[in-house]
Amino acid sequence: MRSLAYLDAGSGSLIVQAVVGGVAGVAVAAKLYWRRLTSRFRKQPSKQD
Amino acid sequence: MVAPPPVPATFTTAPDSPPRADPGSFRDPANRVFHADGQVFRGLGPQAAEDWRALAGAEFFGRLLADGKICGTETADPETLSANPVGQWATVLRHERIPFVSYPYEWSFAMLRDAALLHLEILRTAVPAGFTTKDGSAYNLQWRGAEPVFIDIGSFEPARDGEPWAGYRQFCQTLLYPLLLQAHLGLDFQPWLRSRIDGIEAGELRKLFGGTRRFRAGVLKHVHLHDAIQSRYAAASTGTVRAELKDAGFSRELVLATLGALRKLVGRLDWQPPASHWSGYRETCTYSDADREAKERFVAEALAEGDRSRLVLDLGANDGTYSRLAAGYADYVVAVESDPAVVDQLYRRLRADGERRVLPLVMDLADPSPGGGWRGVERGSFAARAEADVVLALAVVHHLAIGRNVPLPEVVDWLVGLLTTAGAGGRLVVEFVHPDDPMAARLLANKPAGLFPDYRREEFERLLGQRCTIVRRLELPSGTRTLYLGTPRDLGTPRG
Numbered sequence: 001m002r003s004l005a006y007l008d009a010g011s012g013s014l015i016v017q018a019v020v021g022g023v024a025g026v027a028v029a030a031k032l033y034w035r036r037l038t039s040r041f042r043k044q045p046s047k048q049d
Numbered sequence: 050m051v052a053p054p055p056v057p058a059t060f061t062t063a064p065d066s067p068p069r070a071d072p073g074s075f076r077d078p079a080n081r082v083f084h085a086d087g088q089v090f091r092g093l094g095p096q097a098a099e100d101w102r103a104l105a106g107a108e109f110f111g112r113l114l115a116d117g118k119i120c121g122t123e124t125a126d127p128e129t130l131s132a133n134p135v136g137q138w139a140t141v142l143r144h145e146r147i148p149f150v151s152y153p154y155e156w157s158f159a160m161l162r163d164a165a166l167l168h169l170e171i172l173r174t175a176v177p178a179g180f181t182t183k184d185g186s187a188y189n190l191q192w193r194g195a196e197p198v199f200i201d202i203g204s205f206e207p208a209r210d211g212e213p214w215a216g217y218r219q220f221c222q223t224l225l226y227p228l229l230l231q232a233h234l235g236l237d238f239q240p241w242l243r244s245r246i247d248g249i250e251a252g253e254l255r256k257l258f259g260g261t262r263r264f265r266a267g268v269l270k271h272v273h274l275h276d277a278i279q280s281r282y283a284a285a286s287t288g289t290v291r292a293e294l295k296d297a298g299f300s301r302e303l304v305l306a307t308l309g310a311l312r313k314l315v316g317r318l319d320w321q322p323p324a325s326h327w328s329g330y331r332e333t334c335t336y337s338d339a340d341r342e343a344k345e346r347f348v349a350e351a352l353a354e355g356d357r358s359r360l361v362l363d364l365g366a367n368d369g370t371y372s373r374l375a376a377g378y379a380d381y382v383v384a385v386e387s388d389p390a391v392v393d394q395l396y397r398r399l400r401a402d403g404e405r406r407v408l409p410l411v412m413d414l415a416d417p418s419p420g421g422g423w424r425g426v427e428r429g430s431f432a433a434r435a436e437a438d439v440v441l442a443l444a445v446v447h448h449l450a451i452g453r454n455v456p457l458p459e460v461v462d463w464l465v466g467l468l469t470t471a472g473a474g475g476r477l478v479v480e481f482v483h484p485d486d487p488m489a490a491r492l493l494a495n496k497p498a499g500l501f502p503d504y505r506r507e508e509f510e511r512l513l514g515q516r517c518t519i520v521r522r523l524e525l526p527s528g529t530r531t532l533y534l535g536t537p538r539d540l541g542t543p544r545g
Binding site for chain 1: 076077078079183184206212213214215216217218219221270271274275276277278279280281282283285286287289290291293294296297298299300302303304306307310311
């Protein structure tokens with residue numbers, strides 16, 4: 001396994017590149033947001049266990 | 050692999066010197082640049098050495114090397130290296146020596162833009178071949194005259210599929226944002242980069258691009274959106290986000306699309322100073338033809354004497370006439386000028402001519418680049434880098450002595466001090482503008498009468514004579530300017 005890059009690439013800076021990349025990228029960004037959103041709802045019941 | 054261009058062994062200022070780690074090369078622990086025997090080496094750790102082997106075998110890399118877009122690099126034979134910090138590295142590379150190291154805060158707008166375009170071009174060539182760069186810094190680039198060159202070989206690594214470019218933020222902060230600042234707002238970017246080693250933050254720049262300014266090319270996405278997403282994801286680790294992006298379908302094609310969009314944006318950015326800048330400027334350049342001819346002849350003769358120069362510093366280079374002249378007699382010329390618009394125009398002309406021996410730099414001589422970064426040495430001060438064997442100081446002394454109140458003895462000390470390492474071959478070509486010259490008179494008119502009693506030709510000549518042997522002097526036909534050729538005396542000589 002390779003070691004991680006030495007530079008902090010910045011989480012926001014990684015995500016914004018999807019939007020910069022055009023239509024296909026916006027789709028990736030939308031998918032990412034959707035998954036984050038739905039995972040929040042999915043996680044909630046497990047927390048109450 | 051295509052053979053790299055030969056690694057020139059010029060500028061071997063310190064033969065047999067012990068290996069010295071470069072103070073500007075510590076951020077990536079996987080490799081380190083060091084200097085030994087007047088040459089430049091790069092030590093690679095085990096992972097970096099493996100990456101280098103893959104890179105050296107890649108067709109794209111050989112092509113970029115052959116085109117001169119990446120600095121000449123070859124694997125060094127460990128047997129030929131003297132005592133080893135070398136021993137701690139798996140592999141050692143030998144690099145082409147860059148004639149004069151400069152920094153982005155000393156470049157003009159078009160220089161920074163061409164540097165950014167080269168960085169993107171290299172990346173756009175590397176990505177389809179399965180490589181990327183770990184970072185995206187303006188400090189990855191240097192110059193051979195007016196030709197940018199990518200120097201950070203340690204930055205290349207095999208790309209991991211599904212990951213965005215790790216260097217994008219750094220590219221924005223040190224290249225794109227300074228360009229936006231100048232192209233859209235007309236603000237000189239140099240002071241911003243000089244005072245911030247990591248460049249301009251998105252949040253900082255966003256404040257300057259409020260209202261309708263946010264709709265200027267590139268601003269909405271790369272500045273506003275970038276800053277907003279940065280704030281929103283401040284707590285998310287990059288590891289998690291990388292994994293999520295990969296799951297969501299981020300691909301190599303998307304990396305290329307992002308790079309393509311950046312390339313298009315940077316290529317469109319331009320800056321021209323307002324027309325009033327030039328009309329004000331021309332009035333200040335008043336030489337008669339006879340003066341100009343005599344001056345050019347004097348300078349050419351001074352340069353032609355003695356050994357060929359390695360480095361000429363042209364201080365107050367203006368339109369670069371004398372820098373170009375000097376390039377005929379020297380390996381390399383650094384043309385220093387304080388007006389960013391003048392440097393920008395000079396650079397564009399040199400670039401169009403394919404000039405590789407004249408490096409134009411933006412710098413105020415009364416406020417030259419200090420050391421910067423960690424311990425103030427990560428970026429070298431101008432004083433530490435300026436080891437010339439010829440100094441041209443034409444029409445510049447009055448600007449320092451009258452315009453900036455620098456005591457005349459200090460001006461002369463400073464000029465001669467730039468030749469400290471030149472030894473007996475050092476030459477100073479300096480022009481003294483008499484107080485009754487229209488240009489000097491204009492500067493004097495802005496200061497209280499009697500403020501500069503020492504600003505006289507006799508006094509300048511006395512001061513110069515204490516520090517230099519005056520080989521020749523020439524009063525220009527107008528009678529208000531005198532040129533001197535001096536060779537420094539032993540610096541131990543007491544001065545008055």
